[in-house]
Amino acid sequence: MSEPLGEPAPTAAPSYGPAAAMTGGKALVRALAVHGTRTAFGIPGTHNLEIYRHLDRYGIAHVTPRHEQGAGYAADAYARVSGRAGVAITTTGPALLNIAAAVGQAHSDSVPLLVVSPGMPLRHPRLPTGLLHEMRGQSEAMRGVAAFSHRVSSVEEIGAAVARAFVLFDTERPRPAHIEIPLDLLEAAEPVGQTQLRPPSVPRAPHSAMIDQAVQALRAARRPVLVLGGGARRAAAYCLALAEELSAPVVTTANGKGIVAETHPLSIGVSLHSPSVQRWLADRDVVLAVGTELAESDLWSTGPPVLNGTLIRVDLDPAQMYAGLQADIPLVADARLALEALLAGCRERDDHTVSLPEHDVPEHDVPEHGASERAGAARVDAVRLRGLRGAETAGRDARWVPYLHAVRSVLDADAVITSDSAQCCYYGALPHLPVGPEGRYLHPTGFGTLGYALPAAVGAKTAAPGRQVVALSGDGGLQFSVQELATAVRLRLPLPVVVFDNGGYGEIRDEMAARGDTPVAVDLTPVDLSALARAYGGRGERAETPAALADALTRALAVSVPTVITVPEETVR
Structure with missing residues (x-):
């Protein structure tokens, strides 16, 4: 992964x-x-x-x-x-x-x-x-x-x-x-004696015969797609270049969010959970999956996806070649080295060394396919699938979209956004808040813990004090770790914490209702989160419209204490 x-x-x-x-x-x-x-x-x-x-x-x-x-x-x-x-x-x-x-x-x-x-x-x-x-x-x-x-x-x-x-x-x-x-x-x-140092290591290179097989499959593909997980992050530039070379749409997992800019014409974003995207994947003749488990936490459904085409898997972990979906062409290697070799092979270069910066692909290194029929079809596919994904869940997700657009409008491109296991995050921000490779979106995938966003934001700001950091959470998850406001105050961090308050554990409430059960133990006693933030020495605001959220976020980024910005869910619906 x-x-x-x-x-x-x-x-x-x-x-x-x-x-x-x-x-x-x-x-x-x-x-x-x-x-x-x-x-x-x-x-x-x-x-x-x-x-x-x-x-x-x-x-x-x-x-x-x-x-x-x-x-x-x-x-x-x-x-x-x-x-x-x-x-x-x-x-x-x-x-x-x-x-x-x-x-x-x-x-x-x-x-x-x-x-x-x-x-x-x-x-x-x-x-x-x-x-x-x-x-x-x-x-x-x-x-x-x-x-x-x-x-x-x-x-x-x-x-x-x-x-x-x-x-x-x-x-x-x-x-x-x-x-x-x-x-x-x-x-x-x-x-x-002297401290024992770890020995120098070199990244694991892919097997040349497997690269040749993968290149052959990719060059023959008529409907290729890239599926990117967290293990592809250090190969971001090569992922973009290969997608452009193949005219292949790009789908990511939660951990792969932003490896290819989600505003790029070929990006379908975090969409593996979409039934429309899963049906479309089944029709691809070659799927290149890089650094992803293709697991339930990626698909939001049990069982592996149905893929009828050739599956090429790139992963450092050999076990991933046989976990869930077995690879037709396994590439056990460092993602950067594997993608570099695949790109060189698909470009039919004699010299298989491709020098690219970490995130930017120079225009002269990426062939222009805008006029080609396949490139046009791929871009049309990406637009169509983004629309289908949005239509599938519009009744559920649309309430958060204007607020997430407000967040995006305020933040720098390289901002770090931390996320919680909250509806506003996995239904809202993951698919609908665009991020590029210069930024980061940190989400607790798989294990799905609550309370991640606020302390993770403290850690992210400690690592990158010059970058904007914003935490997104729900009221239930925030209260698992709300005491870390005191840490942010002590460190004098300009840290906005945007909380969508639905009065409890909204996801579990909805699941109970969907089963026909009477919701129990999911409605929490209301908490004045703004007052709580002030009690810790921070600031608190309420934002009942997207414009108010943008204004509050702008103020929060300009002060040297954390600010809890509460968005009441009754104003979101």
Whole structure:
């Protein structure tokens, strides 16, 4: 679904002298610093103070959210926006379990998140002793949501454990990792040599025979299409160039949103959930799927899509070639290298090296197909499908569209928008708020957690302080993590939080009604969110029209505190 960050390994470790005794806390912080960590998110506790003692010395800034789940979501968004691994620090027991939901979300969305925590002492007995924060198995719990949980058995091993995590982030499908350091090792001083660095890595290149097969299929295709997931993001320029070369419409998943500008004539946007688009996909003779699972969370329906044409899958994860829909032509490779080779082959170049910037494709490098019959038909198809998608759900989605247009009218092209598992986001913003490759839209796909948007916005703004960041949420989801307004106030962040207030859990209310059930436990006591924002030291406004929302958003971006902008759903309908 995703690909490694490609973050270069440090060329040389800072010199800390010969092997000397140091505590586990110092060894951990040193290893994080050597691997490029500059910011960590977390909350200090009784058992992790030795970690916090060394952060400043090694140049690691720290952000203190108000809940460990918020720390996890903030570190997740920091990773997505910065291109570096997100790092979160918790203490033992309940703190680690608090962050588990965020780890599960990062696993679902292929985000490189490293969580470090103390654990029970090395020789802690299996029978309970009543030690503070004692639990039977922290690592066992984290293995259920992370790629791995590594419990070290010596101070020397800490460096290897950190290197192991960064190797995962660089060379495999990036997913969260957990490192547990027994609390007696955090305080114990043991001889430690130089920090172990992850070895230099090169992106996985595609198999030449598979590239030849894929090029042959694409060049012969009469009705090709590109389906882009989050794993295609670092290949954005090549995706656009190949779509132009093939005159192929582009459909994306939620995680692939904006890889190709959603205002581009070939873009159908986030539309895999549309029945019209799914029927149209079944009629394509070649489907090139890049960095996507083609799973229920992408389709919003059970079972894989029906595809009658040749399926070419590009993914770093070999398991994706056989998950759901088996690939007819599997390309297990870094997406950027695979797309570069496909583009060169489709252009029939002798030299298979194509140099493109990260997001912009120079006009002279993209053949002009505007006059060709197939190019015209592809653009007509894209327009028609966008219309069909909108018509299918107009009764449900149209209420949010004017407000989302107001948001788009205020924001810069490179703005970061964070999203929650709220109707206004997955029905509204995902398909109807256009984003391009210079911007980002961060959504909790797959695991579908609530409360992501606000702490994720804190993490995104920490990663990119010069870019506009806006959070979109519903009133139910916001209250899972509303305490992170205090974090944004402390950091003096100009952070608008747009909340569509439908008085509770609107999606579940609608699902109950659709079953013929009487809605129960879905209507929440009204909360004055503006007053709540002011209580935290921020600002609060109400916006009952799209124009009022645009004005409120403009003001919110100009002040150095968060602003909760409440849009009452009764005015939206």
